[in-house]
Amino acid sequence: MCSSLAQTASAVALDGLVDEVRMLSPKRQLVDPEMVAAAARAWSPNTIRAFLSDLRLWDHWCRLSAVQTGAATAQTVAAYVRALSGEDVASDAARAVEIRAAATIARYLVHIGWAYRMAGREDPVASPLVRLELKAARKKLGTRQIQAKGIRFKGDDIDLDGPPSGICLATLIKACRKDMMGARDEALLRVAYDTGCRRSELVAIDVQHIDGPDGEGAGVLLIPRSKTDREGQGAHAYLSPATMRAIERWRDLGHIDKGPLFRRVETHFDGSVRTVGQGALYGGTVTLIYKRLVRRAFDKKLLGAMGEKDLERWVAAVSSHSIRVGVAQDNLAAGEALPAIMQAYRWRNADSVMRYGAKLVAKSGSSARLAKRFADG
Numbered sequence: 363m364c365s366s367l368a369q370t371a372s373a374v375a376l377d378g379l380v381d382e383v384r385m386l387s388p389k390r391q392l393v394d395p396e397m398v399a400a401a402a403r404a405w406s407p408n409t410i411r412a413f414l415s416d417l418r419l420w421d422h423w424c425r426l427s428a429v430q431t432g433a434a435t436a437q438t439v440a441a442y443v444r445a446l447s448g449e450d451v452a453s454d455a456a457r458a459v460e461i462r463a464a465a466t467i468a469r470y471l472v473h474i475g476w477a478y479r480m481a482g483r484e485d486p487v488a489s490p491l492v493r494l495e496l497k498a499a500r501k502k503l504g505t506r507q508i509q510a511k512g513i514r515f516k517g518d519d520i521d522l523d524g525p526p527s528g529i530c531l532a533t534l535i536k537a538c539r540k541d542m543m544g545a546r547d548e549a550l551l552r553v554a555y556d557t558g559c560r561r562s563e564l565v566a567i568d569v570q571h572i573d574g575p576d577g578e579g580a581g582v583l584l585i586p587r588s589k590t591d592r593e594g595q596g597a598h599a600y601l602s603p604a605t606m607r608a609i610e611r612w613r614d615l616g617h618i619d620k621g622p623l624f625r626r627v628e629t630h631f632d633g634s635v636r637t638v639g640q641g642a643l644y645g646g647t648v649t650l651i652y653k654r655l656v657r658r659a660f661d662k663k664l665l666g667a668m669g670e671k672d673l674e675r676w677v678a679a680v681s682s683h684s685i686r687v688g689v690a691q692d693n694l695a696a697g698e699a700l701p702a703i704m705q706a707y708r709w710r711n712a713d714s715v716m717r718y719g720a721k722l723v724a725k726s727g728s729s730a731r732l733a734k735r736f737a738d739g
Contacts (some may be wrong), residue, residue, distance in 0.1 A: 378414050386417075386432055386481040393482025401480065408562070416473040426455035432481075436489030439474065443467060443492065447499035464500040471496060511679035512687035512718065513652070514695075515555065522696055528665060529656055529676055531555050531685065537659035542615045542635045543627040547651055549605070549612040550624055554648075554685040557583055557599035558707035561648040561682035567623045572601070572609065579603030585708070597708055648682040656680060687718045694719040 379402050384390050392398060402410065423442050424431045443449075445456035446467045462470075475487035486492070512518075513534070517527035526532035535551055538544035554564055563585055574581025581601035601609070609623070616625065622642035630636050659665055660673050668676075686707070693703045700712055709715055 379410065382414055382417050383477060383480045386477055386483065388432070388482065394480065397480050401476075412469065413473045413476070416470050417477055420470065420474050420477075423455065423459065426458055432483060434486050436486045436491045439471070439486045439489070439492045440495045443471070443495040443499055446470070447502050449498065449502060461503075464496075464503045467499055467503075468496060510681040510683040510687050511676060512691050513680070513684040514688040514692050522692065528668065529659065531688065533659050533664050534652070534655045537655050537662055537664055539658075542612075542638065543629070545608070545612040545615050546624065546627055547655060549608040550648070550651065551655075551685070552605035552608045553583070553601065555689060556601050556605050557585070558686050558689040559585065559599070560686060561645045564648060564682075565622070565624055565643045565645050569613070569618060569620050569623055572623070574601065575603065575606045579606055581606045581609075599706075645682070649680070652680050652682065652684060653677050690715050690718040 379398050380392065380395075383398050384392055387393055405413070420442070421431050423445070424434055424438065427438060427441065429438050441450065441456075442459075445453075445459040446462045447464075448461040450456040471487045471492065475485045478485045478487070513529065513531055515526075515531045516522065516524065517530040517533075531551060535548050538548045538551075550564065553559065553567070557563075559567075566587070567583065571584040571586065572581055573584070580603050583599045583601055585597045585599060587596070612618070613623075616627075616638040618625070618638070621640070624643040625641065626639035626643055626647070628636045628639060656677055657673070660668065665673070689707060690703065690709075693706075694715075700715060703709070703715055704712060
């Protein structure tokens with residue numbers, strides 16, 4: 363079943379790429395069909411979706427600018443960058459475009475360039491003019507990206523040995539329902555924290571990927587493929603005894619003997635559980651589950667004196683990446699070495715880990731220690 367779904371998704375991806383590139387190609391004929399087919403096989407589903415979405419936005423800009431997409435020049439792209447960065451607000455076309463982050467603009471340019479090269483046309487993005495406009499956009503907008511709010515195991519403002527406080531993994535686990543849906547949610551939370559899995563990795567977990575429990579009750583998760591492992595070399599992640607027990611409870615209640623581990627739990631109108639789906643949980647649902655649990659923790663008065671405004675700010679900042687961010691922060695707080703963190707949780711870029719822990723480092727750095735020393739002075 364999983365193989366059939368994968369083949370269907372691959373076919374849809376190829377069709378979408380072929381259609382988009384054919385529209386851009388001279389005389390609507392693919393110049394290099396093998397390159398398009400190779401891109402469909404090499405790129406992830408998320409990359410393909412972003413590619414197609416970005417090209418639709420580019421096509422819209424060309425129409426606003428009264429330019430044939432196939433005849434666009436470096437000047438057309440440069441004007442697009444100025445509009446996206448908010449540098450140009452004079453023209454009607456520019457005012458119709460939403461301002462984007464510098465990283466998003468850079469992604470647009472990468473995909474536009476790929477599209478023209480695959481279509482057999484001159485790449486209008488390759489011009490020095492466009493590179494300079496992108497540099498100017500980065501200077502204007504800054505390159506700091508909005509980070510998902512981290513969900514740590516016991517909270518933000520306490521030491522690792524203290525009691526849980528505020529929105530944290532321990533509180534969200536406590537807020538889980540006591541039925542089948544709650545069992546699914548707790549298992550999801552615990553696996554996400556133990557492994558630092560991204561949402562695509564979480565929803566791709568199959569029962570056969572879990573080895574254990576061993577004599578101490580712990581297990582090991584095989585992660586066949588991830589964002590940073592396109593070649594499918596695979597990686598392994600530790601599952602604690604508590605996580606293994608949560609997985610076993612969820613599997614028992616959901617009667618899951620094989621196939622995807624995390625699935626949709628369907629409910630009746632009154633909220634009671636009706637049945638468990640057969641297919642894997644949709645990736646976008648992970649964020650919705652986290653947000654729902656934050657609200658449930660608030661309703662159950664597990665968040666102390668937090669008001670509704672603070673709650674809404676928290677909910678808006680939570681994403682499927684929040685637990686992965688919290689894992690990095692907890693590891694840094696525990697004094698774990700950066701190479702060990704990167705290896706355990708499959709980070710290639712040390713900058714990402716340090717960005718997640720930037721506020722934590724500021725609180726424990728030399729300036730913070732000196733300020734505390736003289737606080738009573």
